[in-house]
Amino acid sequence: MSLFKKILYLLVIFLILNVITIYNFDYSSTNSNKENIFSSMNKKISSFFSKESKNIPFNFSIEKSNDILVLNGLFPNNNDLKIVLNSLGIDQEGNSILFEDGVVIDYPFLERVKPFIDKFKEESINGAKIIYNSEGLKVIADMNSQEAIQELENISLKNNLNASLNIKAIVKDQETIEKQIEEIKSIVEKDVSINKTDIPEAVTIIDVQNKINSILKENKITFARASTNLTPESIKIVEEIANILKGHDYYIEVGGHTDSKGNPNLNQQLSDKRAASVKDVLIKFGVNKDSIKSFGYGNKFPIAQEDELGLSEENRRVEILLKEKGVK
Known part of the structure; x- marks a missing residue:
């Protein structure tokens, strides 16, 4: 309640008390009693104003x-x-x-x-x-x-x-400051060293190509006799290669090759279909179909000496070659 309102309420009460006092006052009483009544009221009012005025x-x-x-x-x-x-x-x-x-x-x-x-x-x-x-x-x-x-x-x-x-x-001496700087530098250098060991080295296209070549060298892709269907063992090999290729964005060429035995045209067709079969299996295992192509080369690119009948186990093969995108 504000001071103004308190004073206003006090004045109203004071007037009411005066009216009641005058109305009920016994005029036969002595002047001394009158003085005591008014003195008491004045003390109460003074006390109220004294309380309100303190700052x-x-x-x-x-x-x-x-x-x-x-x-x-x-x-x-x-x-x-x-x-x-x-x-x-x-x-x-x-x-x-x-x-x-x-x-x-x-x-x-x-x-x-x-x-x-x-x-x-x-x-x-x-x-x-x-x-x-x-x-x-x-x-x-x-x-x-x-x-x-x-x-x-x-x-x-x-x-x-x-x-x-x-x-x-609080001014630190120069020696203390330099010591703290060296401690901070040591901590930073240590953190950098730790971070370097945490970051694996970048894998290049050569690394990926060598990994695929190593798999094909140890586990040759083979087909059912006189067929373009991969053997169950070779399907697992192609799946392993697909898992490697999915982590990279390269152009992929699947090349089919035969030895020189038989009709060259038939060999060409067989190599083409077998390369396409490997491509389809790679796509099935998640390799981007827009990044992969297949070609059949027949017996044009031998890598080993054939026998007198034109037979060569090494020349009958499927190769997977990688190329960086954007490189012609």
Whole structure:
């Protein structure tokens, strides 16, 4: 309730009491009794006005803890506390908050002290304190630098804060600073070294090609006799190769080859169909169909000497060749 309303209510009560007193007053009583009645009423009124007129200056303390500012102090009510927190940019209210009627907040002072508190938060070390009470503004703190202390002194002077500054700069000696720098560099270099071991080396197209060639050398792709159908064992080999190719984006050529025995045209057709069969199985196991082609070369590219009948187990083969996309 505002002071104006309280005074208004008191006057109404006072008038009512006067009317009742005059109406019921025994005029046969002595003048002394009359004086006692009015004296008692005057004391009550004086007591009420004395209570309402007291002004209690608010006080507060600010402490930096865990790199945030914590506010404690005496305030009129919770709403005014929130205003002070916002005005000063304080992070958190503390556990020692008191409320009392009649506390008067000096808002112009809050505006003047705000830049001081901002610099205090930025440059002070945890444990630093600001205290404001009837004796004025007092600061007990360790700061990061002598320059920060000078800036606080300048703000105090400029904004007429008259702050009592019990502060000192914590300046590390050059040897300590250099030692810390070396420790940080050592940690960073160690992390980089660990990260390098965690990153696998890039796999090149040559690595992939050699891996496929090694598989085909040890496990030749074979077909049913006089057929283009892969044997069950060869289907597993093609699946293994498909799993390797799915992890890369290359152009893939499947080439079918025969030995020189028999009709060259028939050999050409057989090699073409067997290459296509391998291509279809690769696609079935997940290889991109748009990246793969098959060709039959018949007996044009032998890799081993044939016998007198033109037979050669090595020349009857299926090759898988890789090529980088974008390379002609």
